[in-house]
Amino acid sequence: MEHFTQQVDFILELDRLKAVYRKTTVRDDNNRHENSAEHSWHIALLAQVLSEYAEHDIDLNRVVTMLLIHDIVEIDAGDMFAFAQQQDHEIQEQKELAAAERIFGLLPETQKAIYLSLWLEFEQATSHDAQFAKAIDRVLPVFQNMNNQGGSWLKHGVTKTQVIKRNEYMKTSGPKLWQYVLEQIDIATQKGWLKDE
Amino acid sequence: MEHFTQQVDFILELDRLKAVYRKTTVRDDNNRHENSAEHSWHIALLAQVLSEYAEHDIDLNRVVTMLLIHDIVEIDAGDMFAFAQQQDHEIQEQKELAAAERIFGLLPETQKAIYLSLWLEFEQATSHDAQFAKAIDRVLPVFQNMNNQGGSWLKHGVTKTQVIKRNEYMKTSGPKLWQYVLEQIDIATQKGWLKDE
Numbered sequence: 001m002e003h004f005t006q007q008v009d010f011i012l013e014l015d016r017l018k019a020v021y022r023k024t025t026v027r028d029d030n031n032r033h034e035n036s037a038e039h040s041w042h043i044a045l046l047a048q049v050l051s052e053y054a055e056h057d058i059d060l061n062r063v064v065t066m067l068l069i070h071d072i073v074e075i076d077a078g079d080m081f082a083f084a085q086q087q088d089h090e091i092q093e094q095k096e097l098a099a100a101e102r103i104f105g106l107l108p109e110t111q112k113a114i115y116l117s118l119w120l121e122f123e124q125a126t127s128h129d130a131q132f133a134k135a136i137d138r139v140l141p142v143f144q145n146m147n148n149q150g151g152s153w154l155k156h157g158v159t160k161t162q163v164i165k166r167n168e169y170m171k172t173s174g175p176k177l178w179q180y181v182l183e184q185i186d187i188a189t190q191k192g193w194l195k196d197e
Numbered sequence: 198m199e200h201f202t203q204q205v206d207f208i209l210e211l212d213r214l215k216a217v218y219r220k221t222t223v224r225d226d227n228n229r230h231e232n233s234a235e236h237s238w239h240i241a242l243l244a245q246v247l248s249e250y251a252e253h254d255i256d257l258n259r260v261v262t263m264l265l266i267h268d269i270v271e272i273d274a275g276d277m278f279a280f281a282q283q284q285d286h287e288i289q290e291q292k293e294l295a296a297a298e299r300i301f302g303l304l305p306e307t308q309k310a311i312y313l314s315l316w317l318e319f320e321q322a323t324s325h326d327a328q329f330a331k332a333i334d335r336v337l338p339v340f341q342n343m344n345n346q347g348g349s350w351l352k353h354g355v356t357k358t359q360v361i362k363r364n365e366y367m368k369t370s371g372p373k374l375w376q377y378v379l380e381q382i383d384i385a386t387q388k389g390w391l392k393d394e
Contacts, residue, residue, distance in 0.1 A: 004377065007246050011337075012344050014242060018235045019226035029216035038215045041238035045211060045265055049204050049308065061258040068242055111246065140208075147209050180201065 003108045010106040013075065020074045023081050023152040024144050031148075036071040036079055039140070043067045047136045053174045056128040066122040066133040069115055073099035082141070083162050096123070125169065135170040139181060142167065146184050150193025159195040160185055200305045207303040210272065217271045220278050220349040221341050228345075233268040233276055236337070240264045244333045250371045253325040263319040263330040266312055270296035279338070280359050293320070322366065332367040336378060339364065343381050347390025356392040357382055 017040070021033040044067045051060050071079075076099035080092045104115045122130045142163070145151035153163065163185055170178040188194045214237070218230040241264045248257050268276075273296035277289045301312045319327045339360070342348035350360070360382055367375040385391045 008340060011239075011243055011246060011340060014239055015223060015341070015344075016225045018223045018231065018239075026212060026215045028213045034215065035235060037238045038232060038234035041234045041241070041265065042208075042211055042215075044238070044241065046208055048262065048265075049208060049304070061261075064258075064261065065245065068238065068245075107246070143205060143208060144212070147212075 006106060006108050007111075010103070013103060013106055014072065016075045017072060020071070020079050022079050023156065024141050025148065025151060027144075027148045027151075036074050040068055040071050043137050043140050046140055047133065050136065050174070050177065053177045054128075054132045055173055055175055056132070058129050058132050062118070062129045063133045063136070066118055066130060067137060069119055070122050070133070070137065072103055073097075073119070075099065075103060081156065082138075082166055083156065083158050093123075128173065131169050131173040135167070135173045135177070138167050139170060139177060142181055142184055145193065146188060150188065150191065153188065154193045157195060159197050160189045161197070163188075163194060203303060203305050204308075207300070210300060210303055211269065213272045214269060217268070217276050219276050220353065221338050222345065222348060224341075224345045224348075233271050237265055237268050240334050240337050243337055244330065247333065247371070247374065250374045251325075251329045252370055252372055253329070255326050255329050259315070259326045260330045260333070263315055263327060264334060266316055267319050267330070267334065269300055270294075270316070272296065272300060278353065279335075279363055280353065280355050290320075325370065328366050328370040332364070332370045332374070335364050336367060336374060339378055339381055342390065343385060347385065347388065350385065351390045354392060356394050357386045358394070360385075360391060 014037075017037040018035050020036040022036060022039060024034045024039070025031040026034050044064045047063050047067055048060065051058070051063075073096040077092060077095035080088065100116055100119050104112045104119065107115065121127055122133055125131050125134050141152065145153045152158070164182070167178070167181050170181060185194065189196045211234075214234040215232050217233040219233060219236060221231045221236070222228040223231050241261045244260050244264055245257065248255070270293040274289060274292035277285060297313055297316050301309045301316065304312065318324055319330055322328050322331050338349065342350045349355070361379070364375070364378050367378060382391065386393045
């Protein structure tokens with residue numbers, strides 16, 4: 001029974017990811033901020049829909065699970081804006097590691113080990129699965145901001161160079177998508193949605 | 198290129214599910230209403246965490262995909278409260294079928310066919326995969342309402358009989374979970390969170 005109680009505790013804890021808000025906004029809901037739970041749902045489907053563009057053989061089911069769990073650590077660590085300072089990213093990494101230990105640690109030992117290992121693989125981007133998952137996670141805001149007159153890019157003065165750097169996983173893991181992303185970045189820069197510096 | 202544009206259009210359309218609100222509320226976010234996108238994320242993980250309780254052999258990846266897509270039709274049809282009148286459910290079914298045709302129809306033909314077929318399988322609950330997916334979809338509000346002093350049950354005067362009927366897929370697809378759900382329903386009734394009639 002303890003085994004099952006642990007599983008229920010984990011599931012209830014997940015509810016809190018619905019209260020972690022990102023910089024991107026939901027155009028069709030009065031531009032309220034998007035939360036990390038609904039974002040995770042969106043990218044899980046994005047990975048499925050765009051899987052044909054993966055350059056390497058990937059296990060799509062592992063990719064989907066990585067994407068479903070990758071933001072859970074934000075329950076403790078909060079969401080960090082993608083274009084924050086490098087130093088802040090390093091502090092964030094420590095917080096997220098502790099969060100992963102605590103939150104996946106709510107589960108029975110075997111499940112904890114599986115999720116923690118998958119989460120680390122994503123973070124460290126050490127496999128083709130993780131690299132494609134990261135590329136997918138990062139490309140969604142490109143679609144969203146292009147569809148929303150510049151969205152969070154414009155609001156926070158993001159530069160073309162930052163978005164290119166942020167999406168570089170795609171260059172090797174999904175080169176056909178990369179071409180498209182570069183074109184979108186050019187359009188966004190021409191429109192003044194991204195700073196050209 | 199049209200193939201890819203169709204895929205992007207579908208992905209952008211999905212954003213609208215984040216604006217479809219359910220009766221359940223998010224306890225840790227000032228009890229605001231939960232939307233169907235974040236709900237779909239939550240149950241996809243619930244299915245993974247509780248997969249050991251499936252009575253029959255299931256393909257967990259199909260179950261997860263069913264759960265990720267099953268609510269997309271609400272973009273057009275809206276969310277219907279689980280305990281609405283039978284007549285309303287029948288009208289809703291027609292709306293949802295039209296919505297599935299339109300929304301999955303944004304995708305290239307092959308992908309449309311795959312998703313539409315999976316969505317229908319879930320709706321009709323004709324396979325073990327779909328039956329377990331339905332059981333998972335329906336059990337999450339039990340956890341949420343128990344964790345939230347009766348939540349949407351109490352607010353909308355839901356009866357014990359209604360919740361038992363709503364969760365009956367679990368009796369055959371996850372009998373061990375069914376026992377737990379029955380216990381929770383008894384507790385909720387004693388506490389006055391569910392009407393006993």
